Every structure is written in structure tokens, then in C-alpha cells.
Amino acid sequence: MKKIDMSSAEFLTELEKTKKFTDKVCNQFGFVYHPMADVNEGVTMGLARHKMLYGKRFCPCFMVIEENGKHVSADNRTCPCTVALEEEIPNEGKCHCGIFCSQSYVDNYQG
Numbered sequence: 001m002k003k004i005d006m007s008s009a010e011f012l013t014e015l016e017k018t019k020k021f022t023d024k025v026c027n028q029f030g031f032v033y034h035p036m037a038d039v040n041e042g043v044t045m046g047l048a049r050h051k052m053l054y055g056k057r058f059c060p061c062f063m064v065i066e067e068n069g070k071h072v073s074a075d076n077r078t079c080p081c082t083v084a085l086e087e088e089i090p091n092e093g094k095c096h097c098g099i100f101c102s103q104s105y106v107d108n109y110q111g
Contacts, residue, residue, distance in 0.1 A: 004052055011048065018048040021057065022099060025080050031089065031100040035109045043099040047079055061097045 004011055022044060026032060033040050046060020058064050059077035066072075077083065077096075084095035093105025 002053055004049055006045070006049075011052065014052050015045065015048045018044050018051065018057065021079075022047070025100060029080070029085065029089075029100070030103075032103050032106050034094065034098045034101050035106050035111070036098075039098045043097045046097075059097055 022033075022040075043060060047057045050056065050058045050060060050064065054064055054071040056071070057079045058071075058073045059079050059081055062077040063074040064071050065074045073081075075083075079097075080095070080100060084097075084100060088095050089100060089102055093108075094101040
């Protein structure tokens with residue numbers, strides 16, 4: 001597996017692109033970020049890492065496997081994943097990874 005230096009210019013550039021990507025997802029779907037900054041930072045870093053390793057922003061909370069010579073998410077979780085959009089956020093107020101939330105989830109968050 002490719003090693004990634006998380007302080008490298010390459011990673012920091014991808015991290016900035018990923019932040020723009022997550023901002024775009026929030027704007028497109030009307031989501032807000034989790035109220036805990038460390039949740040957002042960890043997920044964003046994981047998405048950037050996966051983009052560098054596998055070429056896609058697979059959700060960092062799920063396994064990435066090799067299937068027929070290609071990397072895929074074991075649970076079909078490419079951000080923003082269908083499960084989050086159709087089930088998790090409408091029913092629970094947040095996606096499994098926690099970065100994308102409904103406004104009502106954030107308003108009622110107890111920490």
C-alpha cells in the first residue's frame with residue numbers, strides 16, 4: 001500500500017480539495033457539518049487519504065477491498081453515499097461517519 005505523508009504538499013492540496021468537496025455536498029443537499037470539529041476533521045482527512053490511495057472518496061468508516069483488480073468500498077460507500085442520503089440523514093439526522101448532518105440534528109445535539 002502506498003504510504004502517505006499527511007504533512008506533504010500533495011496531501012495538503014488533496015485535503016483542501018476535499019474540504020471544497022464537502023462544502024459542495026453540504027450546499028447541494030442542505031446539510032450542515034457536525035458540531036464537533038474533530039469529527040469533521042477526521043472524516044475529511046480520511047476522505048482525502050482514500051482519494052489519494054484509491055482514486056475515490058470512499059467513506060473512511062468502511063473497508064475498502066480489492067475486487068476484480070479494482071478498489072471498491074465493501075459496503076458501497078462512496079461519499080456522499082446513497083445510504084446516507086436516502087436513509088441515515090433523513091432518519092437519524094446524520095450520516096454514519098457523522099460529517100453531514102441535518103440542521104435539526106445539530107440544533108438538538110447534546111454532545
